[in-house]
Amino acid sequence: MEAFYRTHTYLVEHTNAPVRRDLMDEIDWNDRLIGIKGTRGVGKTTFLLQYAKEKFGTDRSCLFINMNNFYFSNYSIVDFANEFQKRGGKVLLIDQVFKSPEWSKELRMCYDRFPNLKIVFTGSSVMRLKEENLELRDIAKSYNLRGFSFREFLNLQTGMKFRAYTLDEILNNHEQIARGVLSKVRPLNYFQDYLHHGFYPFFLEKRNFSENLLKTMNMMIEVDILLLKQIELKYLSKIKKLFYLLAVAGPKAPNVSQLATEIQTSRATVMNYIKYLADARLINMIYTDEEEEFPKKPAKIMMHNSNLMYSIYPVNVEDQDVLDTFFLNTMYKDHKLYKGDKNTTFLVDGKLPFKICGEGYKIKNNPDTYYAMHRSEIGRGNQIPLWLFGFVY
Known part of the structure; x- marks a missing residue:
């Protein structure tokens, strides 16, 4: 546990958010279970650390943890939360909560067992908090952090x-x-x-922006879509090819039959993949009116933001x-x-x-x-x- 406190102190002391996001004031921080979703790369980790820095400094009643830590391959969120609150912990900040296979059930157990513990967690935009995780429907307040x-x-x-x-x-x-x-x-x-x-905030980093964004786009598909939607790795190349074909085609209605032929799958699977790409905030589906929605074919598919356009097909950008x-x-x-x-x-x-x-x-x-x-x-x-x-x- 001490190692987690040391990491937390280091991260908070070295956090320097260049812009204070308005979402910080829109969230009702009195809620006990708060989910912050957003596309990869928009600054969810920095947002959590900025909250910790503003409200708690290095006070040990607040603790930031990342589910990438190998510790959580052997211990559950519930185990950790139990130990943390025994030590006087009040606010647990969990980054990338979806890396825990039973994350929604564990958050529910924490909510029921530890009434004096507040949990704020981040997750991918692909996560459908209320629709797919019935355990959390009535207790989790969900917010979106945008670029x-x-x-x-x-x-x-x-x-x-x-x-x-x-x-x-x-x-x-x-x-x-x-x-x-x-x-x-x-x-x-x-x-x-x-x-x-x-x-994307990472334009501030001293690295090639387009290369960094391409890496992020790949992670959106490889982790956010494949992991969360539990798609087999062998289908990764089909989803990537579909995304590229949609991007290069420009804003227009997709020819689903042609796309199905090009990536060698069914029309229904193409539409599912399109939905996943939209959930990952890589594309947007535009319909003609509110009567139409998925699984109907959209009237137009567009990239989610203009930065993506310059990275994926710079020579074709109109x-x-x-x-x-x-x-x-x-x-x-x-x-x-x-x-x-x-x-x-x-x-x-x-x-x-x-x-x-x-x-x-x-x-x-x-x-x-x-x-x-x-x-x-x-x-x-x-x-x-x-x-x-x-x-x-």
């Missing part, structure tokens, strides 16, 4: 502290908001960098696809997006039509449509700078 928004990236790069705005605030007050931002920085000077490498993907990704947190009609790109929340306009796009202004304008610093009326939608979280 950096453009606002967070801008704050990090400039030292500013711009706040987030709701979609309604942006639609109704975008000129005033944009002027306030422009009085301090020129957002477009940073926008392309964000599209290329700003979503500017318009990047802009569409940025808008989808930034709105994805709190809004539902559907495929627009021939004159629009997306229908947001089933009622707000948006056209994402690349540089030089000639607008035939429809007063019922919102136009998200690339390369515009400031907008007017229903024409809004695209970068400003990066402030919705």
Whole structure:
């Protein structure tokens, strides 16, 4: 146990989160069982350590553990939690909880046996906490940690502290908001960098970003999908090939029969793999309206964020696809997006039509449509700078 305390102290003392994530204030920390999900690489470990540093420092009532530790190949979470709370432990932070085969049952046992112990755990976005783990349905509070928004990236790069705005605030007050931002920085000077490498916090590391992201993408498939969905290793190459084919094809409806032929499997299996890739936050499935959902074929498949596009097929990246993907990704947190009609790109929340306009796009202004304008610093009326939608979280 002392070894775990020493590791915890070292990690907390050496944690330096470059941006304080808003999720820190959105979580109700009074709950006894809190799950923080998110795609690999968005900073879940750092988030846990930042919480420990802010609230407890090196106080031994809080302890961070990682399920990668070989200790847990012989001892259960329940065993460890029992020993920890006997020593006065109050808050146990468990990173990568899914590495324990019986993690959901063990968390339930801890919840029932140790009423004075709070557990905060991280897991993959592939985990379906409430749907697949009935033991936790009524007791675990689940939150999602996303990659950096453009606002967070801008704050990090400039030292500013711009706040987030709701979609309604942006639609109704975008000129005033944009002027306030422009009085301090020129957002477009940073926008392309964000599209290329700003979503994942590890762009801050002194390593090649694209290589690091490719490694992360492989881990998403090899660990998050294969391990959690219990898929045999021999099918790994099929899932990777499918992901590549979808990425290179660009945003469009998948030809499921052709994909099934190319990866030599059934149509039903292709659709299951597509769902797993979406759960892993590698792709997004866009439908035409709320009536349609999986297992129906989506109207369009897009990459989850623009950083992925530059890493997986840099020579084929189309500017318009990047802009569409940025808008989808930034709105994805709190809004539902559907495929627009021939004159629009997306229908947001089933009622707000948006056209994402690349540089030089000639607008035939429809007063019922919102136009998200690339390369515009400031907008007017229903024409809004695209970068400003990066402030919705």
